[in-house]
Amino acid sequence: MSDQFPVSLTVDVSAPYDFAQSRRFLDGFTPCSSDHHCELARLTIGGFADGRAFLARLEAPETPPAETTELEVQVEWVDEPGDPAVADSWVTAFLSLQDDLGPLYDAAEGDDVFQAVVEDLYGLHHVRFPTPFECACWAALSQQTPTSLAKSQKRSLVEVAGREIERDGVTHRLFPTPEMILARQPEIETALNNNRKSKTVLGAAELFADTALHGLPDEELVAQLESVWGFGEWSSEFVFLRGFGRLSRVPSSERRLRSVVAELYDLGVGEVSKDDLARIGERYGAMRGYWAHYLRVWAFQRDE
Template identity: 45%
Template sequence: MSLSADTTLALPAAAPFDFSQSVSFLDGFSPCADGRICRDAELVTGGFAPEPFVAHLSPDGPDAVRAHVDWLRAAGDGSAVAAHLDNFLSLSDDLTPMYEAAQADEAFASVVGDLFGYHHVGFPTPFEAACWAALSQQTSIRVATELRDALVRAVGRVAVVDGTAVSLFPTPAMVRARPDEIRDAIGNERKTKSLLAAAEAFLEHDLANLTTDDLLTQLADVWGFGSWSAEFIALRGFGRMSILPSEESRLCTAVGDVYGIENATMNDVRRCADPYGDCRGYWAHYIRVWDFLGDESVSDD
């Protein structure tokens, strides 16, 4: 696939920021990693902004990222790509309030020490998070990943970089415009209906500018979604890190491991999260990432 032009972007990140922490997490988290390239100190990702692009990301000194953007068609708007990448890697997130609260929390301070400079790695776009919520309901990660890849092939785009496929996830307009291709690719009427309803919601409402409470309400009203899907999309897609998941068994287990609580419940989770205020979603995400990376290191031994 020929590339028509290129753009180089210098992307500042709120300190502290450690690009290697982002790549380490992304490398093993298949819902966000598949269709992207993670190697050493480089990340290759793609998308529509709205022109199709592939971006090669690398650290650019402390607290900054350099992105070399290849346009797959006409050259597009570099600022739109910058916003896309900022959302993906949460470059603008200020970790200071959470880190300050952790100084009085010995158990969580050790988690911060292990993940220092890690910014929330979400889905590249909120719409991709919504589609993952639709595709992964009552479905294994492996099968959901296969469905996501089928969706990209059907209505998105795939670029090949150094022999490796890089997925460009479709926009809401692209999904809404091709319902028959979606049905054929997914082969599941319920999931197809949910995908199309999500696309409609993203096109009809300015979701990004809603308050968090209104966003949760709007997302929960999408056909096939509910409170869990709404929380997931708001957290992992829109980066609303004030949200503490209301029910998540793995979070309970991980909190129990960090704080030494046997058979931890969601009441224990809420109690431990309380000092973190509007950072409680970030606190929970750090604990889940710490648990995830710990499992990865054990499985590699």
């Protein structure tokens, strides 16, 4: 990394945490697959903290997952120094490093199906989109759209309004902030060449730029997300879960999850009903969204 504006951070982690689980998840995370760089024991990701571009290099801890309480992060501020605390918060949110997995694992006792999933994914913290706004844009771009096209359109947003930083022959793509998108509205509309997607992306940018969403109660946050033009139940639920990391509810509109639950719990149907999905997940209480996330990740990794 450049020695222009380097900062070393020690980020607190809620054990158990397995860096290898996060890296493996990112290896198969299609929406952001070309934006970060994964190595065996290292991850490099970039973004904006208070509008300042940065790259963060995360090193795998030497401690076992059950004893991992810290993560070493090297931050490079690309243009000018920023606040290390903001970068710390960015990395912590992205990898959900402060999530307490204890209640999830405790609830898994007696659920033989999920206990086997936990054994395979032990120490996996929910890896979100780098920011909730990036998640919202992916929700807008990926609706009824081939993944390859949505990926191309997402890259266009970076090229028009974000940043591309090259280090050691690797290009790191920094997704723009809402304010950056709004400042380039004509160029965004031209790049996407789709009135519906442009309207939804710009509507999401306006919401995120104008409203303090992070501190809102769950129901109010969902209502705000549903107010974005073009967003329905799936989109708002997706951003609520995968962008903001609010895992207190199960994404009942996700048909793939309902089919995975039907299969793993041997229910004799191709797809579990929303009511039965809620019933099975009830034992996990406020961690029911984590339960659902683990099931989806486990099934994806099994099938890849």
